[in-house]
Amino acid sequence: MSDSYESAANSNETVASFGQPRSFAHKVQHALHVTPSLVPLMVLMAAILGFAIVLGDKFLSPFAMTLILQQVQIVGIVALAQSLVILTAGIDLSVGAVMVLSSVVMGQFTFRYGLPPEVAIICGLICGALCGLISGVLVAIIKLPPFIVTLGMWQVVLATNFLYSKNETIRSQDIEANAAILQFFGSRIEIGGAIFTYGVIFMILLAFLLAYALRYTAWGRHVYAVGDDPEAAELSGVNVRRTLISVYVLSGLICAFAGWTLIGRIGSVSPTSGQLSNIESITAVVIGGISLFGGRGSILGTLFGALIVGVFTLGLRLAGADPQWTNLLIGMLIIAAVAVDQWIRKVSA
Amino acid sequence: MEPVLKARNLVKRYGRVTAIDNCDFDLYPGEILAVIGDNGAGKSSLIRAISGATIPDAGEVWLEGQKVAFHSPNAARSAGVETVYQQLAMSPALSITDNMFMGREIRRPGILGKWFRMLDRPAMQKFAREKLSELGLMTIQNINQAVETLSGGQRQGVAVARAAAFGSKVIILDEPTAALGVKESRKVLELILDVKSRGIPIILISHNMPHVFELADRIHIHRLGKRICVVDPSQISMSDAVALMTGAMKPDDIPA
Numbered sequence: 298m299s300d301s302y303e304s305a306a307n308s309n310e311t312v313a314s315f316g317q318p319r320s321f322a323h324k325v326q327h328a329l330h331v332t333p334s335l336v337p338l339m340v341l342m343a344a345i346l347g348f349a350i351v352l353g354d355k356f357l358s359p360f361a362m363t364l365i366l367q368q369v370q371i372v373g374i375v376a377l378a379q380s381l382v383i384l385t386a387g388i389d390l391s392v393g394a395v396m397v398l399s400s401v402v403m404g405q406f407t408f409r410y411g412l413p414p415e416v417a418i419i420c421g422l423i424c425g426a427l428c429g430l431i432s433g434v435l436v437a438i439i440k441l442p443p444f445i446v447t448l449g450m451w452q453v454v455l456a457t458n459f460l461y462s463k464n465e466t467i468r469s470q471d472i473e474a475n476a477a478i479l480q481f482f483g484s485r486i487e488i489g490g491a492i493f494t495y496g497v498i499f500m501i502l503l504a505f506l507l508a509y510a511l512r513y514t515a516w517g518r519h520v521y522a523v524g525d526d527p528e529a530a531e532l533s534g535v536n537v538r539r540t541l542i543s544v545y546v547l548s549g550l551i552c553a554f555a556g557w558t559l560i561g562r563i564g565s566v567s568p569t570s571g572q573l574s575n576i577e578s579i580t581a582v583v584i585g586g587i588s589l590f591g592g593r594g595s596i597l598g599t600l601f602g603a604l605i606v607g608v609f610t611l612g613l614r615l616a617g618a619d620p621q622w623t624n625l626l627i628g629m630l631i632i633a634a635v636a637v638d639q640w641i642r643k644v645s646a
Numbered sequence: 647m648e649p650v651l652k653a654r655n656l657v658k659r660y661g662r663v664t665a666i667d668n669c670d671f672d673l674y675p676g677e678i679l680a681v682i683g684d685n686g687a688g689k690s691s692l693i694r695a696i697s698g699a700t701i702p703d704a705g706e707v708w709l710e711g712q713k714v715a716f717h718s719p720n721a722a723r724s725a726g727v728e729t730v731y732q733q734l735a736m737s738p739a740l741s742i743t744d745n746m747f748m749g750r751e752i753r754r755p756g757i758l759g760k761w762f763r764m765l766d767r768p769a770m771q772k773f774a775r776e777k778l779s780e781l782g783l784m785t786i787q788n789i790n791q792a793v794e795t796l797s798g799g800q801r802q803g804v805a806v807a808r809a810a811a812f813g814s815k816v817i818i819l820d821e822p823t824a825a826l827g828v829k830e831s832r833k834v835l836e837l838i839l840d841v842k843s844r845g846i847p848i849i850l851i852s853h854n855m856p857h858v859f860e861l862a863d864r865i866h867i868h869r870l871g872k873r874i875c876v877v878d879p880s881q882i883s884m885s886d887a888v889a890l891m892t893g894a895m896k897p898d899d900i901p902a
Contacts, residue, residue, distance in 0.1 A: 330792070514763045515751035518744050525737040532699060532735035534720045534749020592739050 329641050333586045334598035336637055340584075340630070341601045341608065348612035356615055359491035369581075369607035370496040371396075371559055373600060375574050376581035377503055378551035380599040381544050383582050384511075385524045386591025387436060387443030389545070391428065392552050393574030394454035399425040400556030401458055404467045404566030407476045414476035422553045428454055429549020430542065437541035451575065462568040469564030483561030496558040503551070504600045511596055520544060524591030580627060581606060584634045588642070605630065648711055650675050650847050651727070651816050656695055656705035665691035666702065667871035673816065678838070678848045680858040680879075683868030683891050689851050690732070690820060692868065696849075697729040697818055698722035709815065720749060728813030730805045732820040738794035743767070743774045745793055746808045777811040778804070781837055799830030803837060810841045817841060818849040823857055835861060855884045867891050875900075 329335055349357045375392045382389040403421035407414045428450065435446040472479050482496035511517035519540045522530040531537045555574075560566055585602025587594030606627055613623050653671035657664070665688045673679050683689045694700040696707060698716030707714050709725055716722040719729065736745045752766045752773075753759035759766065771789050778789070783803045793801060802822055809817045819838065823831040831854075838861060842848055852858050858865060859879045866876050867890050875897035877887065882900065889895035 509762075513765055513767075515753070515765060516763070518740065518748065518751065518765075521740055522737040522744075522748055525739050529733065529735040529737055530748070532719055532729075532731050532733075533737075533745070534723055536720075592737065 326641060329637075332595070333593060333641070334595040334601060336634070337585045337598045337601035337605060341605050344605060344608045344612070348608065348616075352612065352615050356612060359489050361611065361615070363491045363493060363497070365604065365607040365611050366497040366500075367492070367494055367562070368611065369603045370494065370500045371555055371562055371571065372574060372577045372581060372606070373500045373603040374496075374503060374555040374558055375552060376578040376585075376599045376603050377500070377507055377596060378548040378555070379575075379578040379582050380585070380587055380594075380596045381507070381520065381551075382443070382548050383524075383579075383587050383589060384520050384591060384594065384596075385541055385544050386527075387541075387544075388447065388579070388589070389432065389443070389548055390447040390575045391432065391450035391454055392548070392555075392578055393571045394451050394458065395425050395428045395549055395552040396556040396559060396574060397568060397571045398428070398454050398458040398461075398556070399553035400559050400566055400570075401462045401568050403479060403557060403560065404472070405462060407479065408467055408471065414478045417476075418478065418557060421556060422550060425553025425556065426546050426550040429546040429552070432549070433542035433545030436545065437538040458568050464568055466568070467566040472560070472565065479557070479566070480561045480564065482558040483564065494561065496561050499554070499558065501600070503554075504597060507596045516540070516543070521592050524593075526592070577606070580631060584627075584630050586634060586638065588638050589635070590642075593638070593642070602634075647674055649673055649708075650710055651696065651849075652708040653696060654706050656692065656702045656707070658691055658695055658700060658702045664871055666695060666705075669705070669868075669872045671696065671866065671873065672876075673847050673849055674864075675847055676842070676845050677863040678842055678850055678861050680862035680865045681849060681851045681868055682853070682855075682858055682865060682887065687868045687891070688871040689868050691871075693729065693818055693820055693849070693851060696722075697727060699729070699731075723750075723812065726813060726815035727818070728809035728816070729818040730802075730809050730820060730822060732824065734801055734805045736793050736801065736805065739792055741790045741792055742778075742796075742804055743770050743789050745804065746770070746774045746777070746811065750812070773811070777807045781807050781810065781840055783807060783837075797830070798825050799827075799833055802826065802830075802834050806834065806837050806841065810844070810846070813846060815846070816849065817846055818851075820851045821853065822850070823852065823854055831857070855888065859884055859887075867897075869893060 355361065375396060379389055379392055399421040402424045403417050406412045406417035406420050432446050432450050435441050436443050482499060483494055485492050485494045511520060519530065519535045522535050523537050523540050527537050559571060563570060581603035582599050583589065583602070584605055585594070585598035585600070587598055609626055610623050614620065649672040651673040653669065656666045656669045658666040669692055671692065681689050681692070691700065695702040698719045698721050701717060709727065714725060716725070737748065747770050752769050754764045754766045758764040775789050781803070793804065796804065806819065806822065822834050822838065826834060835857060838848060838850065850858070850861060862879050864876055865879055865887060867874050867887065869891055874890065886895060886900065890897065
């Protein structure tokens with residue numbers, strides 16, 4: 298018994314040595330355990346390579362590559378928010394609704410009440426954070442299951458959105474003429490044929506910022522610990538309530554930023570947009586290798602997960618395939634990703 | 647001699663169940679005090695009440711003569727009372743270092759720590775490595791490996807090392823050998839004696855009578871939510887101790 302304990306304890310040390318025969322699968326498992334975003338990164342690379350071989354320059358052009366980024370920016374940002382919640386072993390079904398409500402607040406506060414657009418944007422961001430605060434308090438203090446809380450919040454926020462906006466869309470031309478800052482994230486930088494919108498840049502910066510916070514700050518470690526085992530985290534001195542609430546508030550705030558980005562992307566403020574964001578964000582998170590059971594995975598994986606969906610969507614469209622093929626493939630990827638997650642857990646336990 | 651940790655008339659009720667029933671408790675400097683009792687006697691509740699994991703409904707606790715009321719494990723911890731819970735309270739997916747410093751992380755000095763709140767990983771790793779090697783746990787070579795890759799004994803070792811590293815006044819160990827094999831139990835027992843030799847008093851909760859009789863200086867026998875007596879392991883047989891904790895024998899019947 299103790300021999301196998303020893304070898305398990307030394308597993309990190311012996312990776313580079315050749316003396317001990319270790320199965321290939323074990324080494325792969327270990328690498329994945331240490332760097333969980335490797336799988337989605339490899340899938341992403343393989344997908345890009347595959348489409349590049351089949352489609353050639355049509356797909357591999359700077360224009361097409363950056364078009365993928367533009368197409369995934371909204372879901373990407375929302376998925377980053379979703380990742381935080383899922384890392385705590387929760388789930389947030391209300392992300393899309395919070396995003397839309399925040400964008401509506403930004404638009405209506407500007408056009409209905411004549412507030413300066415900057416102030417309206419701040420109000421929109423506060424609105425997103427408040428929605429997160431409500432979910433966070435319900436989950437952390439009242440101790441309701443996150444699925445139920447956010448299922449309810451999804452309906453409540455969406456209904457509020459329609460009631461408040463009276464289902465009116467604010468036209469793109471009006472925004473451009475009177476409150477251009479609302480479309481800030483739609484501004485673009487062109488380098489060669491590559492087009493980077495501010496929204497895309499924001500998504501990438503946010504991903505790295507969150508990756509830093511999760512890895513190099515105490516808060517980040519606490520998020521993982523709470524997702525892993527809340528009881529153990531509490532006993533070892535983590536303020537579980539505060540950590541959970543901070544995660545939901547931050548998630549709401551990020552969704553509000555996604556709402557601002559949404560205005561930049563579609564030009565107008567539309568209360569009916571982004572209806573599928575919650576499911577699409579969960580898809581990106583799962584394909585990105587974050588465990589739905591919490592405590593495992595890396596937020597960069599989510600970015601890769603969102604990009605994988607984007608690559609498949611654009612690649613198959615350029616290949617002239619029926620869009621249903623995209624859905625079919627994404628569905629298979631989700632199942633495969635969860636299977637890999639289970640495998641990593643099984644070997645590591 | 648003044649007890650390091652003293653409790654009087656502790657009460658904790660869960661609905662109609664009284665888990666702690668006017669319990670007294672004394673721990674003296676430098677000793678290992680074993681707490682034994684039947685399943686459901688309320689040992690764990692007592693420990694949770696002393697360590698701040700639950701708040702007693704009534705009663706008072708003194709630490710080094712000062713009256714204290716811990717409202718969270720963190721409060722007890724910052725007062726120098728460290729607990730190793732039976733379920734170890736570790737996050738399996740995180741590294742040994744992360745676990746040792748959970749809830750009391752060290753940040754980088756200067757701007758990186760203050761504004762970017764960056765953790766001082768090198769300092770934390772150095773400290774963790776020192777503490778583990780002090781207690782002879784260097785079979786663990788990689789301080790950054792996930793706790794879930796450790797054996798049961800190694801996990802217990804890390805948990806004890808964490809307590810020993812930060813527990814300046816009292817260390818509480820709840821069933822430290824319950825889940826371990828013979829060889830690993832032996833190592834953990836040595837570890838406990840090693841910690842005791844540093845002069846830190848230890849509360850040891852255990853079901854394992856040979857371990858209790860081997861380590862303890864005094865034995866607190868717990869029954870039906872209260873202390874029925876405290877015995878000296880050199881003056882009593884194991885079977886009498888078991889008889890006391892199961893109620894087959896009354897404290898008055900102890901052969902002098």
